[in-house]
Amino acid sequence: MPDASAAPVATSQSDAIAALRQRLRDLKLDAFIVPRFDAHQSEYVAPHDERLAFVTGFTGSAGMAIVSQDEIAMFVDGRYSVQVRNECLGPEFTYHHLFDTPAEQWLSAKAQSGWRVGFDPMHLPPAWYDRFNTACIARAAAMEPCQTNPIDEIWDAQPTPPLAEVTPFPTQFAGQNADDKCRALVQELGAAELDFFVETQPDNIAWLLNVRGDDVAFNPMPQSFAIIEAAGTVHWFVEPRKLTEELCSHLADSVTLHPHDAFLNTLSALSEKETRVGFDPNFSGVAVRHTIEAEGAVACPLASPITHTKAVKNPVELEGMRACHLQDGVAWTEFSAWLMANVAPRASAGAPITEQEAQEKILELRQQRSGFLSASFQSISAARGNAAMCHYAAVGDRNAPILPEHPYLLDSGGQYETGTTDATRSFAFGMRPEGYDQAYTAVFKAFHALATLRFPKGTQGHHIDAICRRPLWDLGLDYDHGTGHGIGHRLSVHEHPQRIGKPYNPVDLVPGMVVSIEPGYYDAEKFGIRIENIFEVKEDGDGFLRFANMTYAPIQTDMLIKENLTFEECLWLEQYHATLLQKLSPLLSEGAMSWVSSVLRLS
């Protein structure tokens, strides 16, 4: 799926605004900052943390509000500029661009001398805090951290924080035991001259400790914090009710357990004068920096060292990823055959397949696969113009029919015991809108161009993005999302630090990294096209690297304009399907086999 998250389910808004304003008056706060972030600055948050949606009604995956007594200023990016106006109705709402007219500018113009601007210091990252603080100082106003979030105080029906059981992740799948991972990390801290590192990213902690969980939908890890001392101790802050005896006996020897809410106090106790404390400023609230500095310790902002280590999958993790992609390929192939066989007859019978039915179908097919656990994200099951919305979700009353005269797009993935999958295919059923075939062919050429690239060591994602876009550029087309993202190993479907896209991303692609390649093209109201596979980065001799494919799902060939393809492109496609058949045929139904055979023939 493209690198930006799916919309969450809307929550009730009711008189939340009035109640919050009353609470702010009680607290003598003139405004309160409501980011969508939770305490981990995650892309996905638990229902408990959907404070922005509760207060404002805005359900996008990124954004911020500042609530004052007479205005609610909404800050969202280009993806959500229409949605925010639909969801946040009323004269008190004003709408702003999250980056072009940033919130600190608004605050700078709005704040009066003496204003007290409240915020939750666990939810506001240091860089955001610094910008707001500068704006406040310039207006003789002050930023006021709230130890208790005032929204939680007025949110009667606030869901409880998640309490899913933490489960051991066996070394057999992880490829390295947690003791060894912790030891290697501790050495890295020593080399970086840090006394300890504050880890606020749940997936990094799950990877380090070889545990998994189920606190946030699609994200199989527990919400927790950790502090890793260079002296060796790993302090783990996690709700004790999530832990079983089995889990505790599985933990690395160096782990010391603490209640989740002991995090800041323990951080404070460990932060002695001149202690050097690392923390990742992009994934922690400013409370972390403030706590370190309050004790006279030195706050050292740096990317978590776990992030890069985790991104470079070990041989066992890679083997697990390859294995679950084969299982997932079976589901995709069966799904494709079912879809192609049933769209027209079901439509003729007046009972067309719907978007929701299609996404349930692939879930059902995955549930038959060995090792399948759950979906890895909200599927994007999108007919016609819905597919032009990159993060469309067929939920609630959004459920368009899939008809033969309109193309369809499915972006879907699974969590398996041994890894995480994510793929996209575009389908058409005979008739196609004008321009579809040309664009589909260009998207395939784009996909092929990057999938077959050989590149020197030291290459970074932003260096090669345009190689994928060129076949679209040649036609004056482009797509407004990233070309590829990292993917977790039974962790988050979007995983940094590597990324393929236009923005500067100074992270070398190295062997063992796993990334998506997913060019697309979108014609609003008419169709969306995307082809996405997952690839691992492999050595290719003489200081060069290449992408090795992991995803085996048929690529429909009817819409390819053959004379626009090179010999190499045709050959690649034939070999791709031949390999797919060879790898998957023992597991495929006859109907699926026959459909794959039909796409094997290119001309």
Added chain:
Amino acid sequence: MPDASAAPVATSQSDAIAALRQRLRDLKLDAFIVPRFDAHQSEYVAPHDERLAFVTGFTGSAGMAIVSQDEIAMFVDGRYSVQVRNECLGPEFTYHHLFDTPAEQWLSAKAQSGWRVGFDPMHLPPAWYDRFNTACIARAAAMEPCQTNPIDEIWDAQPTPPLAEVTPFPTQFAGQNADDKCRALVQELGAAELDFFVETQPDNIAWLLNVRGDDVAFNPMPQSFAIIEAAGTVHWFVEPRKLTEELCSHLADSVTLHPHDAFLNTLSALSEKETRVGFDPNFSGVAVRHTIEAEGAVACPLASPITHTKAVKNPVELEGMRACHLQDGVAWTEFSAWLMANVAPRASAGAPITEQEAQEKILELRQQRSGFLSASFQSISAARGNAAMCHYAAVGDRNAPILPEHPYLLDSGGQYETGTTDATRSFAFGMRPEGYDQAYTAVFKAFHALATLRFPKGTQGHHIDAICRRPLWDLGLDYDHGTGHGIGHRLSVHEHPQRIGKPYNPVDLVPGMVVSIEPGYYDAEKFGIRIENIFEVKEDGDGFLRFANMTYAPIQTDMLIKENLTFEECLWLEQYHATLLQKLSPLLSEGAMSWVSSVLRLS
């Protein structure tokens, strides 16, 4: 030519070191920093400013020394790691990498408490100064600015500063008169809320004032400084002996003349308390920042606004560039025909053409062209393995023969009345070393790939660099230099801010920018290949841009492996030569015509 400068002529070193050390003792300095920079941080410096070469013997175009009483630490980049060891002989020299083991690290380890580290504040840019200063503070040492450079005090035979006459650059060629340029700049300063801007780049000043000069070889502009007030006055600091009455009457009304050495005093006088003063920190010595700050003014570091405006050529400048490229194309075509016809017979006769003769030949052919003024850089005329050195110069006793059994490379350009040219061609004369044809074909494919690119507005040079490299990457090859640089309009042959290369360069390519495309491949000892043309960026409809070729010089086709070329590549090459013939034939000799006709036939 690739984006890194040619080596200067070596100067005598003699007992410079001993004399400098004595002077440092007199001044109670424990060390002195000797960068290659002059007061403009230029790529090319006048002989007067070759202090690094005078003291250390190192003649590379970038580098730095720190001279102490017992050591001379040399800091150079990868291009010069061999050269520095050849040129700087003696046990007191130590060699370091300019970026991997930066000089402030060395200083941090070397400096003793109480050390006084001297430097010329006009030659050391602020970022470098800050790093050295931090290192000094940590060692209880101090940075000591020298108002007079101690090297100048001990350099008996120091060349005098250049005194070339400043000439008017007519509006007929500039396309805009200096009054209008100054007015537009003053508006920009107002919009940026600056009270004035300190311009230290001679080419920016020459562009702004519509003047040219001849102070530094190949760079047709006077060395000078300027301070542009938002209130409208342009203070120009230039040696009065360079000015004629004609020049003075040509100047914009808003220009006030000052002697060159009045620069810092005037800056000091203008820098009142809280005045906001812009300066470009990458192209000024720290003296500029210190002078601004000493008066309580606010030093605002920013890229000079002239840099971007100058890079976007106006229609008259573009027309001039196109016209001089046609003249230059005649010289290239005549040169190619002469070379191809004479290499073998001259070698058989025992009097082979030499590298120096070849570069003199193209100069002579250029001198016959309308509007030609001088070379735009030291030609790289390089046979056999010499061509694998990207900045080889056939000067002094370096003058290899051009023999039929070895390939040859010429990178050469001219200053014309209406613009500046720069092109590279690679030649072979029958026999070729193993691997040459494959690499030559890949370099052509690389050149073609970028030359034919259509790209959306907002694209930056680092986005598209890999599109050029891919045909080489496919074979496991690459080149270790940039892919393209900006070029001046009768100004410097290397002009920022745009650049095509791997490093991050956040400058959109916009219509009117002019860039080189110059992929290559180098096999040390055996050969070097590079193909370089100049292109302007043009609108291509629907929010897209393209490169439009300016350079017309034949591309030798014998070495192309036809079966490795696509139909589009063959067609492009045929059309390129057909266009060349159509545009140049009225000016070409019969021999040149016949040679072009021979490369027209691809198969």
